Amino acid sequence: MSENEHENKIEDIKSRLYDPVDTVTHRVHEGVLHTINHKVEPEWRNEEINNALSMRKPKTSIFKKFFIASIIFFFIAVGVALYMFYTGGVSVSSENIDITVIGNAFTKGGEELPLQIEVTNRNKANLELSNLLISYPSGASDDPADVVRLPRINIGTIKPGETVTKNIKVTLFGDERSDRNVNVSFDYHPEGSNAIFTKTKDYPVNISSAPLSLDIEAPDTTTSDQPVTFTIKATLNTTLPSADTVLQLTYPNNFIYEGAIPEPVFGNS
Incomplete structure (x- = not known):
């Protein structure tokens, strides 16, 4: 028997062995049934909710963080103010x-x-x-x-x-x-x-x-190149300091000083 014929017979035997219908007895090979255990959840599971929960949470925006920080700072400030109000604090105002x-x-x-x-x-x-x-x-x-x-x-x-x-x-x-x-x-x-x-x-x-009052007597009008007389009266209404009291006069433009009683102690004023 050649090698090829031997291999063909082996393949023929395999084919008949795995064929569900026996070609000799014409009987159908049936497998043995075995119990298969399946794991069943005791409660209904919502796949959409689980998928939503498993999704990554979005990051909090910087504005939301600032808002939250502002609220926290506000409550801290109110707490400090209430503490200072009820305890009196030690600050000086x-x-x-x-x-x-x-x-x-x-x-x-x-x-x-x-x-x-x-x-x-x-x-x-x-x-x-x-x-x-x-x-x-x-x-x-x-x-x-x-x-x-x-x-x-x-x-x-x-x-x-x-x-x-x-x-x-x-x-x-x-x-x-x-x-x-x-x-x-x-x-x-x-x-x-x-x-x-x-x-x-x-x-x-x-x-x-006023501690000192002044009264001045003088004509309301005058003629050019004519002498004009001013009478000045100074009255003390209180006791002035020990320093000397000084009376100073200032003349209008084009007036020429001729004399005074008493005589001035400085210049012609």
Whole structure:
């Protein structure tokens, strides 16, 4: 038997072996049935929901993050404010410092005016290294540089709820019925701080009468090249300082000075 014939017979046997119909007995080969277990979920599973949940969440936008941060900051600020309100805190505010000036609201020009200054600390903390500075116009002019500054008044520490009182005297000058301001400046250090803070207050005083009044008698008209006489009367309404009082005259253009009684001490004025 050749090799090819042998292989053909083997293939023929395989074909009959796996053929479901037996070509000899003409019987159909049936397989044995076996139980197959299938895993069944106890509850209905929604595939769409599961797929949606498994999807990646989108990133939060920067505007949403900023909005959330703003809300958090707002509630923190409200909490801090409520805490400071109910506990009193330890901060110092100039609004809780009262400066009160007690004295006459009017005075005669050139007379000494006594004033009482009260400083009250309504803060919850001490005011340390505090001082009072008093200044007022030195004369009748409104020049802010022409002022009198009293010596610095050292107060020291003012405790919470404490009131410190200081007495001063000022001398004011000005036209009758004019107002002159006495400036009160309070410097202090909040407890536990090296910073210097200042609170100021102006106390207006009305000049009831001028310290010096002048009356001038002179003709309303004159003729060219004719002499003109001016009579000037100065009246003191108060006691002026020890310094000499000076009266100065200024003549119109083209007027020629001829003489005065008493004679001027400087030039012809």
